[in-house]
Amino acid sequence: MASRQEQITSVLERFASNTGNDVAGVAAVGMDGIVLVSRMSADVNADRVGAVAATMMGVTRRVSSEIRIGMPQETIIKSDNGLFMVLPAGDQSLLAVNLRNGANLGLVRIEAREAAEEIGRVI
């Protein structure tokens, strides 16, 4: 039986290979902001990304609850040079995805949702 860490790693690796060049980095992060497994590129500090991704989750949950639209399923930032996406993976963790500019967002969203569900089941 593979450890939890190994199971999450294999989910992230499958996600990265299914999305190919669209994804620059991906990480599974606890709701407490601490990185569980990271496949972020070397030019970003995964610990910092984990901390801000969990904060995004906190803020978007608050926004959703203020305007009474339920629990957030995903949050996407579109920036000048890429996109960043955060979605819950079960109750206690989240998936953070760093997308390249011009990525096939539709495909990545489908794959990300599946990966997040799998991680949620592992955790």
Added chain:
Amino acid sequence: MQIVKIVITGIYAVGKSSFIRSISEIEPVSTDYAVSLDEEKEIKEETTVALDFGTIAINDNVTLYLFGTPGQERFDFMWEHLAIGCLGYIVLVDSCRPGHFAETRRLMDRFAEITDAPFIIAANKQDDPTALPPFYIRRRLAIPSNIPVLPCVAQERSSVKNVLLSLLKHIAAGMPEKAE
């Protein structure tokens, strides 16, 4: 390696961001925005809106992950989120602004509702000649004698280190003995 999550809290402009900046080994994450309210602007120009984040290795086995909260009560939902999984927290107090002790007391009561994690008080700005002594701050905030109230200068690395080590000691002291 063991990761220990510590939260640094306190009301507006007590020095939370400086505290993390003084000790972090990585370039800290900060989320500062220009202050727009006049009454807050009198105190400082920029404020944390989401979090501060830094890390410091205590030894080969333990690394502290420091999460600083925003100070204003309107951001208190971030307190709840940042407190998830924290093993202990530090309440920073501005030793020169006794007028704000009541607000600090409210923050402490709110934090006690959010988390059962142990905490200590750091009486910041002790290098200022107008700073009130820690024993007086303890009395004004009605801090029980089993909770440490430490002098602190958030700009000085050695002072910040002392406060963090005291918190770790306080956390360890409160841990139940291992069952036989």
